[in-house]
Amino acid sequence: MALLEVRDLKTHFRTDDGIVKAVDGVSFSIEKGQTLGIVGESGSGKSVTCLTIMGLNPKRNTISSGEAIFKGENLLAMSSSRLRDIRGNDIAMIFQDPMTSLNPVHRIGAQLVEAIQLHRDVTKRQARARALELLNAVGIPRAERRIDDYPHQFSGGMRQRVMIAMALVNDPDLLIADEPTTALDVTTQAQILTLMTDLQKDFGSAIIIITHDLGVIAEVADDVVVMYAAKVAEHAPVDNLFKRPHHPYTWGLLGSLPRLDADVERLVQIRGQPPSLLNPPRGCRFHPRCPYVMGICKTVEPELLPAGDEADHVQACHLDVATKDREAAKVLAGTMAEAS
Amino acid sequence: MVRYLARRVIWAAVLFIAVTLVAYVLFFLIPNDPAKLVAGKAATDADVKRAAHFLGTDRPFYVQYAKFLDRLVIHQNLGFSFANRQSVNSIVGNAAPVTASLVFGGAIFWMLLALPIGILSALRPRSLLDRASMTFVLIGISAHPIWIGLIFAYFFGFKLGWTPITGYCDFINPSTDCGGPVQWAYHLVLPWATFAILFAALYVRMIRANVLDTMNEDYVRTARSKGAPEHLVLRSHILRNAMLPVVTMLGMDISLALGGAVFTETVYSLPGLGKTAIFGLNNNDIPTVEGVIVFATLAIIVFNLVVDLLYAWIDPRIRLT
Numbered sequence: 001m002a003l004l005e006v007r008d009l010k011t012h013f014r015t016d017d018g019i020v021k022a023v024d025g026v027s028f029s030i031e032k033g034q035t036l037g038i039v040g041e042s043g044s045g046k047s048v049t050c051l052t053i054m055g056l057n058p059k060r061n062t063i064s065s066g067e068a069i070f071k072g073e074n075l076l077a078m079s080s081s082r083l084r085d086i087r088g089n090d091i092a093m094i095f096q097d098p099m100t101s102l103n104p105v106h107r108i109g110a111q112l113v114e115a116i117q118l119h120r121d122v123t124k125r126q127a128r129a130r131a132l133e134l135l136n137a138v139g140i141p142r143a144e145r146r147i148d149d150y151p152h153q154f155s156g157g158m159r160q161r162v163m164i165a166m167a168l169v170n171d172p173d174l175l176i177a178d179e180p181t182t183a184l185d186v187t188t189q190a191q192i193l194t195l196m197t198d199l200q201k202d203f204g205s206a207i208i209i210i211t212h213d214l215g216v217i218a219e220v221a222d223d224v225v226v227m228y229a230a231k232v233a234e235h236a237p238v239d240n241l242f243k244r245p246h247h248p249y250t251w252g253l254l255g256s257l258p259r260l261d262a263d264v265e266r267l268v269q270i271r272g273q274p275p276s277l278l279n280p281p282r283g284c285r286f287h288p289r290c291p292y293v294m295g296i297c298k299t300v301e302p303e304l305l306p307a308g309d310e311a312d313h314v315q316a317c318h319l320d321v322a323t324k325d326r327e328a329a330k331v332l333a334g335t336m337a338e339a340s
Numbered sequence: 341m342v343r344y345l346a347r348r349v350i351w352a353a354v355l356f357i358a359v360t361l362v363a364y365v366l367f368f369l370i371p372n373d374p375a376k377l378v379a380g381k382a383a384t385d386a387d388v389k390r391a392a393h394f395l396g397t398d399r400p401f402y403v404q405y406a407k408f409l410d411r412l413v414i415h416q417n418l419g420f421s422f423a424n425r426q427s428v429n430s431i432v433g434n435a436a437p438v439t440a441s442l443v444f445g446g447a448i449f450w451m452l453l454a455l456p457i458g459i460l461s462a463l464r465p466r467s468l469l470d471r472a473s474m475t476f477v478l479i480g481i482s483a484h485p486i487w488i489g490l491i492f493a494y495f496f497g498f499k500l501g502w503t504p505i506t507g508y509c510d511f512i513n514p515s516t517d518c519g520g521p522v523q524w525a526y527h528l529v530l531p532w533a534t535f536a537i538l539f540a541a542l543y544v545r546m547i548r549a550n551v552l553d554t555m556n557e558d559y560v561r562t563a564r565s566k567g568a569p570e571h572l573v574l575r576s577h578i579l580r581n582a583m584l585p586v587v588t589m590l591g592m593d594i595s596l597a598l599g600g601a602v603f604t605e606t607v608y609s610l611p612g613l614g615k616t617a618i619f620g621l622n623n624n625d626i627p628t629v630e631g632v633i634v635f636a637t638l639a640i641i642v643f644n645l646v647v648d649l650l651y652a653w654i655d656p657r658i659r660l661t
Contacts, residue, residue, distance in 0.1 A: 056564055081569075088567035095565075100558040104657055105580050114576075115566045150656040166566070 001072070002029035003206050004053070004174055009066035009076075011045075011052045020277045022048040024230040025066070027304075030223070032173065035200065035207040037221030037238070039214060039253065041274050045230040046210045047096075050176045052076070054093055055083045070174070089119040092167035096179040098159035102151035108135075109147035112166050119170050134165035137202070138195060157188035164195065168203055175200075177209045181216060193219055214253055218242060226250050229275050229285040232304055236313040243332075246307040246315040246324050248290045251331040284318065292319055292327065348648075352641040359637045360630060361405060367626050368401045374422045374624040395422055408630060418634065419627040423620075428631035431616060436635060438508055439612035441524065442531050442604060443597045447590065449536035450543055457540075458547025459579070465552065473544055480541025489534040489607030496530060503530050506609040535604045539593060546589060550582040557581070584655050591647030598643070599636025 011023040023045040030036045038046045051057050053068045053075055068075040070091065075083065087093075095101040103111060112131035113124060120127070128147070135143035138161040151159060160180060167175055177196065181189035197220055200207055209220060217224055217238065224241045226234040226249065234247040245251055252270035272289040275281050281288055287297040302316040307324065317324070375392035376383070383391070392398040396407065411417045418428035461470035497505035509523040518527075554560065555578055563577045602614035609615075613632050620628030652658045 054565060056561055084567045084569060086567070087565055093562075093565040095558055095562065097558055101562045103559040103563070103577055103581070105584075105655060106576075107656075114563075114568070118567050152657045163562075166562075 002069075003032045003034075003071065004208075005029040005067075005069045006049075006053065007067040007069070009049060009052060009068060010064065011048050011057065012063045013057075014061040014063070015278075018278050019063075021230050021280070022277055023052060024277075024280075026225075026227070026230075026232055027066075028223075028225050028232070028235060030174070030206050030208060033200070033204050033206055035197075035209060035220050035222050037217040037224045038208065038210045038227060039212060039217050039224060040227035040233075041212060043274055043277070044227040045277075046212075046227050047178050049227075050093070050178055050208060050210060054087060054091060054176065055080070056093075085119070088115055088167075088172075089170045090172055091174045091176065092170065092172040094160070094163050094167050094175065094177040094180045097183045098156050098163050099183065101163055102159055104151055107148050107150055108154070108162055112147075112162075112169055115166050115169050130169060131165070134169050135162070137168075137199065138162070138165040140165070156184055157191065160184060160188075160192055161195065164192075164199070168199060168205070171203060172205055175205045175207045177207060179210055179212070182211070182213070189216075196220065214257055226253070229280055230277055231285060232314075232316065233286065234313075234315040234317075235304070236310075236315075240310060240313045244307075244310075244313075244325070245328050245331065246313070246321075247286075247317050248292050248319070248327075249286050250315075251328060252289075255331050284316070292323070294318060348645055352645075355641065356634075356637055357409075360408070360633060363630060363633050364401055364405045364408070364626070367624075367629070370624070372624050373397070374626065377624055378422060404626075408627075412634065418631040421620075421628045422625045423623040423628070428627045431628055432613070432631045432635050435611060435613045435616040435632075436598075437511070438610050439598060439601060439605070439614065441511065441528060442535055442601055442610060442612060443594055445525075445528055445532045446535035446539070446597070446601070446604075447594055449532045450540040451590070453536060453540040454543035454547055458544045459551055459574075461544070462548045462551035462555070463574075470548075473548075477541040477545050480537045481545075483537070485534055485538055485603040486607055488537055489530075489604055492530050492534055493607065503527075505530075508610050531604050531608045531610060534607070535597075535601055543586070543589075547582070547586060550585060551578060554578045554582040584651070587654065588647055588651060591643050591650070595640040595643030598639040599632070 006029065007027050009023055009026045010021070013020045013022055026045070026049055028036065028038075038049065040046050048057065052064050053070075055075065057064070064076055066076065070086070073082075075086070078086075102108070106114075109128060109131055112134065113127040116122065116127040116130055117124070122130070132143055132147055135147060140146055140158060140161055146154075151162070154162065160183075164180075175196075180196070181192050184192060193216060196207065196209075199205075207220070209216065211217060221238045224234075224236055224238050225232055226241070226247060228249045233249045234241065234245070236246075241250065242254075245254060249270070256269055270289055275285055275288065281298075282301075283299045284290070284297040284302050287293045290297065296318050300318070302318050304314045304316045307313055307315045308321045319327075373388070373392070375388050375395055375397050378395060379387045379391040389398070396404055399407075408419065411419055416429075418432065420426065421428055421431060457469075457473045457476070461467070461473045464470055493505045496502045504527050507518075507527055509518040509520070509527045511521055511524045512519070560573060560577050563573045568577070599613065601612065602618065604610070605612040605614040606618070613635065617629055617632040619625070620632065
């Protein structure tokens, strides 16, 4: 049985302008100790998906449906007190901006101790010892001195390490990392990613990592979900996705990666803007931006189906497999049909 | 820290001189001769001259100002009232406790009102309670304290007879015919309520906005993601941060109000600093007016310093350098 199985997850927000379907029928699953990457543009629903799983969306004006079965229990249907037991204990979360994710008026140590004592019946002294152990594990230099510092006395990278320590302090089965490296500079990004993969080996946690950076995915993920406009566009093991991408949106993402091996004057961009989720396009949601658009794309929404012979590689696109393989090969060679 | 304090004290001195000097200059721009008032209606020119010499108002204003500073700094003496020759030290000394009673009692009143209403309406935005409290805010901010005071005095004091309408009772030693803590509080209930309404309205609005802002902070989401129950999230993560600016505002408002809650004191005939200042102004009584100004300025300077020190203590991000 999968550690977490998400089935047909929908999250809709009521706004003054109408209903925003931020997540619209997303399914995926993750096994123990595995790493799942969720990739997509801003506003594609990656973060909302995870916040819904954690029950962290504002209650007012949010309608969620579907299932998120975690160790046999549906997270979306359980009582808020049961969910609180799971949050921070079985499932922990790291957020995008370490500068604002720690409470500025409490000491680092106190914030870690709080996380421990919410779930473990231990004394403050024991909790503090555990907090110190974690701060050392995430590589905070002179942790025994810095444990009594305030967040503003740490750099962004160090704060993200503190966030990781705080997330892992109760040894969770699942760690959700929402763009954990986006707000950091490039060298720090690499350190944080390495830290996360190293700690994953020690702690055995499964990780869901949300990012818009395919480079991060390539580095850490086992499985990849590509999201576009609140839906899953493609879902594949990481090697498959990079060797044989099937969805034109994935091609766009791959094509827009900066490359050193090909002689490209400027980066390829996906033309247009992501659609409004208040009123998404009919048919395939990517069709207004797709260079390969056909008549059927404008009326019939493609289903998420296996592409060719690989059962674990699903995608939602009307193109035939032969065309896909041909175009994918071009993308990988760096000569994608100029989309702009 | 020592350097910080030293700098603050120097600034306080500069501010103090600026405020008192401006008050002196303004006074000399008023085309009214205090000597004439002192000398009386039937006075001859010679009488007025003698009175002016006696008061010192025949000297240029900078000489008078220098004398004022000299008296104040060297002898801690504010001089004597032009109007009734009383020591200004004792005039201010008698009026300050009245205003302080009004202001501190009022502050407790308005915080007791504003804290629960502000927090609850932030937690349930657009609810009935929120809308009712926003209506209260609108009324509180729009209605003039004099009007509120008169309405309160009419209904609660006159019609219902619940409270005295005017007058002040001393807290400790009864100089008037009543005294003691109970009478003191009984006489101050209406002034407190009147004084508190405006500030309660302002503070409800501010607390509500701060709590709403803080609720959307990332670290509040972090606290929830750790599995913290809502009451802990509210107390330890939201309120602790949302109250920081409130502390600053409270310090500033209290210090400002200590200079005299003119309207409330007038309506309820409280012999506080506001009333004293108005009396001084009406009688061209520079020493009394300067006395009130000196006291108010000191109150503001001291309170602002206290607030800054307090702020550095409750907000670890602030270091006084």
